[in-house]
Amino acid sequence: MSADLCVLGLGYIGLPTASIFATRGKKVVGVDVVPRVVETINQGKIHIQEPELDVLVRAAVHSGNLRASLKPEAAATFIVAVPTPFKATETNPKAPDLTYVESATRSIAPVLAPGNLVILESTSPVGTTEAMRDWLFDEVQKTRPDELPALRESVLFAHCPERILPGQMLKELVSNDRISGGLTPEAAEKARDLYRLFCTGEIFLTNARTAEMCKLTENASRDVGIAFANELSLICDRLDIDVWELIRLANRHPRVKILQPGPGVGGHCIAVDPWFIVDSAPELARLIRTAREVNDDKPHRVVDRVKACAGRFKQPVIACLGLAFKADIDDLRESPAVDIVAHLAQQKVGRILAVEPHVRALPKSLEGKGVELTPLDTAVSQADIVLVLVNHREFVQFNRRKLEGKAVIDTRGLWR
Incomplete structure (x- = not known):
């Protein structure tokens, strides 16, 4: 049986997000490429320091609603919350490095299903949500070409940037206003409805590019x-x-x-x-x-x-x-x-x-x-x-x- 959510990246953003969804009744699979992180979380423990996060993770894991894995699994919604550092190039010493986002996105391809919602939470340059869509369908084309038309027609993409402050993450994750920017209005609305499960702040709808630029701004x-x-x-x-x-x-x-x-x-x-x-x-x-x-x-x-x-x-x-x-x-x-x-x-x-x-x-x-x-x-x-x-x-x-x-x-x- 597939999960409700698959959260890729169990760091400062992904782990609180996965855990709070799990404590609200969603079946969540959290994915991280570091075996030690996966083992720690599956023990109901945390690998980062944040007030009260240990209590939340322990409750989520012990409820049976959260477990960690090294690979993505089938789910209704995928949330990508991986790092977006910068790198030096020939023309720019501070160019965006989207390697982690691309790798995480492509890893979804084997388990992607019609009607899935794919959300990018990672703070990213303008246009990354569109690039994520293209990377994912490119990977599907390589491995499941016959299924590509149906997936293109029905998979939804949105950017919902986090707005939380280290040290106050759990409070702000719930209370802060959020932005849901979709590649389509339907995607923005579906992402908004998902975050309403725990977010008490207002959730504003826009397009993906505006959402990306808003977080950077x-x-x-x-x-x-x-x-x-x-x-x-x-x-x-x-x-x-x-x-x-x-x-x-x-x-x-x-x-x-x-x-x-x-x-x-x-x-x-x-x-x-x-x-x-x-x-x-x-x-x-x-x-x-x-x-x-x-x-x-x-x-x-x-x-x-x-x-x-x-x-x-x-x-x-x-x-x-x-x-x-x-x-x-x-x-x-x-x-x-x-x-x-x-x-x-x-x-x-x-x-x-x-x-x-x-x-x-x-x-x-x-x-x-x-x-x-x-x-x-x-x-x-x-x-x-x-x-x-x-x-x-x-x-x-x-x-x-x-x-x-x-x-x-x-x-x-x-x-x-």
């Missing part, structure tokens, strides 16, 4: 706002102005809402998605490109500041507080903190003590570089320089008296 807008704050922080450093006080005062204006600066921008969304817009219209996306460049440059500015401070010490010890891309999560994807720590280690600025309470081991990019993963109290007690990179709750609550005599570089305004 949301993240690019945030990126531009952060770039403005980051550029302000550099100017304020030059002019000897406290940027945190400046922003606090400027935001007292009723029509001003400046975001907070930081060491850069990380995560799979804001640090990546604007490049998808730039790639689609490089000669037009001038502001979006500049914002990305400002934010990508910020980690190098932080490294320069640490190096200047380190020159005051003979053999400096630097405590780097945080590796995640945002507070109170374990997600290190595109993290500027990781880049900063890596550059400090590569340039041998001093002894590097990394503090990240949400991971048990250093990421591979920091292995073998002399970086030591260290508890907070130990790192601060040994440090000459305390570099704040992430505003984890544990750091906010730290006893500031223990910072006396230390040089503090606070990229988050944590202790202002």
Whole structure:
């Protein structure tokens, strides 16, 4: 008997989505190419950190409605929720990499049936839903050519981008408004009806291209706002102005809402998605490109500041507080903190003590570089320089008296 849903990709988006559908009574098969992930989920456990996700997954698996597999299985609906990173090409160092989406889509071909709904959740460049349709039918043509006409006639395609924030995924998965963009109106409506099973927010219908661009626009807008704050922080450093006080005062204006600066921008969304817009219209996306460049440059500015401070010490010890891309999560994807720590280690600025309470081991990019993963109290007690990179709750609550005599570089305004 086929499942109700087959969710391809059991990461930060796919696993919560598969689990919440399962707890709402749907029979769900979750697919991942990593055997360890499949084994972990089938035990009712999780391989990523997210508040209350372990409870949801355990309930979904124990109910019998969720199981994980290495290969897609027949289902009424397929949801593709795999990564969409970027790659360097001859003409673009930040070109979209749709390898995972294409591979996942083609893997559906052997079990595709007339009337199926195929949904792309992965944040993708404009036109990806159409490309997904073409990849899938191309694969069917190779293996099941006689069935292609019936499938072309009846299979529906939609793009329903996620809008959830790490650390608040389960709450926002249910409460946030969503967009259902179909290659046809029927596809958009059918996807909307599916998500209504758990989504209490409004679900707006549109076409697939508008849905794709909307998700990219949301993240690019945030990126531009952060770039403005980051550029302000550099100017304020030059002019000897406290940027945190400046922003606090400027935001007292009723029509001003400046975001907070930081060491850069990380995560799979804001640090990546604007490049998808730039790639689609490089000669037009001038502001979006500049914002990305400002934010990508910020980690190098932080490294320069640490190096200047380190020159005051003979053999400096630097405590780097945080590796995640945002507070109170374990997600290190595109993290500027990781880049900063890596550059400090590569340039041998001093002894590097990394503090990240949400991971048990250093990421591979920091292995073998002399970086030591260290508890907070130990790192601060040994440090000459305390570099704040992430505003984890544990750091906010730290006893500031223990910072006396230390040089503090606070990229988050944590202790202002």
